[in-house]
Amino acid sequence: MSAGFAAKRLGKELQKISTSLPPGIELVTAENFEEWLLDIKVLDSNPLYENETYRLKFRFGSTYPIEPPEVVFIQLPDRPIPIHPHVYSNGIICLDLLGQQGWSPVQNVESICMSLQSMLTGNSKNERPPGDEDFVRANRQRPKDIQFYYHDNDV
Template identity: 75%
Template structure:
């Protein structure tokens, strides 16, 4: 029940004023929401593109991170980025169990992803993209990514 209370408050805020380049597309229930983001600077890799994000919430949200992926459809490509697989899965510590904090919310995740795209200058996918997309059967939140700044 805590997830629905928190999501209800977030939805109220999202239906009001949002940061530039972020739009709420659908939030028909407290299980899955769609948001659109656009990179607001003049990064040539993402100019004039709008990207769709799917947020899936578990019953432990916000203690547990939502599952966030880019969604491809005819008008929304999956962005080319070294931390975004071609199936829309995002490798970002903020979305991982170890990097998530309950103070985060849908809006802050969208802003973080805008920032991640804004700072990118490489028109490439993560190493091993094709094999990962072909063989991965795990849900994004169950994947144990190793981040470059993890201590060994």
């Protein structure tokens, strides 16, 4: 797989999302095919995330879309990292869709944003993942290299 293939795919995605995105998703910057920033809002009524906007950073490798992009929440003065049982305080997201096992090349930036909106919408726990402080302090891996254990791995 060449970097050209990734750039071609990202070019098509950028063209589409520049003209139309679902409600609550906004493209902030996409100056190259390596890193994009998008903002998402939870549209359904969930008091945990009401009136909040969250910033996502997407990093694409040369093997995209065969391999998932690296996606994290980033903190800005007006953009907090959401408190959620699958979102670490450093912005790393534990979601099988973003890992090698759950990823499919049919996914794209828009579908990832919609999945994260849905994940936040369905949350009722105002808490971080177990072991958040230790994980954030000790982790030296890039998000896409972390092997999360998902509860449905036992099935």
